[in-house]
Amino acid sequence: MMNRPERLTEGRPTQGRPTQTGEAARSEIDTFTGNRALALEEGLIFEIGRAEVTGVDLDEPAPFTDRLGGLARKAALGLPGLSEPEAMRHYVRLSQKNYSIDAGLYPLGSCTMKHNPRLNEALARLPGFADIHPLQPQSTVQGALELMEELARWLLALTGMEAIAMSPKAGAHGEACGMMAIKAAIAAKGEGATRKIVLVPDSAHGTNPASATRIGFEIRSVPARADGTVDAAEVRRRLGPDVAAIMLTNPNTCGLFEKDIVAIAEVVHEAGAYFYCDGANFNAIMGKARPGDLGVDAMHINLHKTFSTPHGGGGPGAGPVALSAQLAPFAPLPFLRRDDNGLRLIEQASEAPQSIGRMSAFHGQMGMFVRALAYMLSHGADGLRQASEDAVLSANYIRASLADLLSQPFGDKLCMHEALFDDAWLKPTGLTTLDFAKALIDEGYHPMTIYFPLVVHGAMLIEPTESESKASLDLFIATMRDLAFAALRGETERFLAAPFHAPRRRLDETGAARRPILKWTKPVAE
């Protein structure tokens, strides 16, 4: 590695024998185990476990005559068992190969990786929430229904919408739900045969077109202006009696507030179409603006983004959908109604003839509802607004601090909760956005979202959220600047083969796709 003039030494021990780069190279020396001190290699459970071992003590039942009707399992499963100490060690070792928001800044744009309060984990595990069955008598779960009602009240206040569908299980599931409601509303007006088109900007999340086509719509794309936002006039040009809806993310995936949004809603409604808003970026505007006031007809809310239910390495999420008065009658089953006897789940189509039906087997992600409500109650109206303000301020702080080095696709201007850069500035270096991201891993950061949105070449989308201290932001900025300087100086070796210090170097993804190995198989003895 070349010398880096801006390298941080402040606050680090400078006494004793300094570590030299030559020694750093030697630290890569092979060990017998393949371990590198705390970086421990770990086999698969199929290599560690044995069929006769179990980590759960159970007594064999007394002899009895089975009622399996001859359908008992014949072949062995081939599942290994681990004793509890082996299991603890296996999964702890695996966990240590992961980056996490608890360990460091996780600036994945569009993903809102904010702090996950542990109070919420504790409350979701109260037996009164975690140990209740979705089909036990409703008289025995009134507290759970009250919690759902209270969460709905908060979500409605924050969105300014009319109704809320609680059962969708993630953002994309919410999109499907909202678009199904729109489809049902169109059919109810007798326009189901004609309105088949959904307008989607090219910058949209892939889930938007996937959700719309899955329920029978066709996609018509909408370009963005040079400033990165959608022009109401362009929308109007694409509207017609064949258009069912527009799906728009706001703030959009370029981190910009769609400033024409009210005009867009107006032209969409004038044309007899509906306005679906992808709420993935709601974290920018909590308590600052309400989608209902902007003319939105349906919007999902990612509780696992905006309201901090943990991402868990890819879920579970929760994607309640806020609906306008026009779409409320089409809400999915079940939903809550309050009457003289308390709260009741409406579970049958006979009581909701216009409902689109069920999105999932039960009532939604209760475990996520508890966490999200705890998050909201903790912040309060004032705290949620402050969170949005801090998220937007932090993104702008990063943007302004890098604007002289990195290039911004839509010019040097304010952003919302995420800052977007492209790779124009990298062009003379021969390095790519991917190389830059991988070098960031060596610096102890999870990379930003890269190559999304697709409309921006070599996109780097940085979302710091409100959870970072100024010191954390400053160190990230300094790191980004140091890497940028190194790239511009031509120190390509720091990037091209990065990461050097992660549990793994770059992976052969092409090989993985060409010859997929999707499960462990017993090695054949040679």
Place this chain on the structure above:
Amino acid sequence: MRYLPLTREDRVDMLARVGVADVEALFADIPADKRLAGDLDLPRRKSEMEVGRLLSNLAAKNVAAGSVPFFVGAGAYKHHVPASVDHLIQRSEFLTSYTPYQAEIAQGTLQYIFEFQTQVAALTAMDAANASMYDGSTAAAEAALMAHRVTGRSKAVLSGGLHPHYAEVVRAASLAGGEAVVSLPPDVFAREDLAATIDSETSCVLVQNPDVFGNLRDLSQLAAICKEKGALLVAVFTEAVSLGLVEPPGAMGADIVVGEGQSIGNALNFGGPYVGLFAAKEKYLRQMPGRLCGQTVDAEGRRSFVLTLSTREQHIRRDRATSNICTNSGLCALAFTIHLSLLGETGLRRLARINHANAVDLADRLAAVNGVEVLTKTFFNEFTIRIPADAAGVVERMAQRGVLGGVPISRLLPGQGLDDLILVASTEINTEADRGALADALQGAF
């Protein structure tokens, strides 16, 4: 506010760097007349203690399964989950990481997904499994859509033994997409003739085993007929523990297997989050929905894992993706795989035998109650009884007396003339005393 690290001074400094006078300037693109002036009409911030008190009060109004004799199933089952499972899934590195897009720093997540996929394939006796779906019902809907893609046909036939909520989810998803669904009438005794419903437009038959009434079904004949007629057999299960004792769908010839994984590793959670399991024959791999984790090597030749075949997925293929799913049930899949690793072959089989033994004992006890008839002859841990009274009323009265005694079939299938049926489940959590309590409560409730 305890979750917000920026101080007033920090904010002032940062605004200066950004070059704006105040924070409102950052929101200038929001039309002024739509910008909220003050705080919303919602409570202000609360301490951890206050929030804990409020939500604990709500929790206390519910009757927890573990506090009473408990026999409710019908798609969600109470099992004992070892304490180590919940500890491990709360490790920061599992709990607070994102979908493993940067594989070099997500090998922990990727390896457990690979192990999970292997376990699910073994349980179901199928070639390959994906990284999880939201729950069993959404997995069933995705299976029907996948069968349409594979066969080029667009009609799904739903068995009358399929969980009615699953049928409704498949129906809603299919009708929205313009595909046909044929639902057979409720099939309490597993006597329906599914084969007769398959025609040249049928892409798949969805059949549940054990079915929603508890019946065990031999799917082998149906599989052969499906094959002959060019339709796919989609086998559904809602109780994953059954696969430790019952012949797996893959061994009976299923093309796609979907199910609910909640009962291994996951709490009841009032219906979610759960974890959908999805497995298929290898030849259909490229039509599968959801994420897949594959084995590969890194630049130093070390075994590694990575998300693969992603050209099927929405972030690449957009409107031509096999599914719109993005976030799935990662952490619930982790709970599943840890619990199953602890059980192993030996533990799972024994757990399944205990469940079956308890259910057999309960069936015999209930059959001895005057007026009660056990309708299900072959079952795993759940069966249907007929009582000489309105089942919903009886279940409610038992609840008032502190016994959660099952699910009235009328809650799942109202208006079908099945108002005297109760679905009763018994797992390893039920003691002899619990089973006796249910028999007594039932006796006293009609």
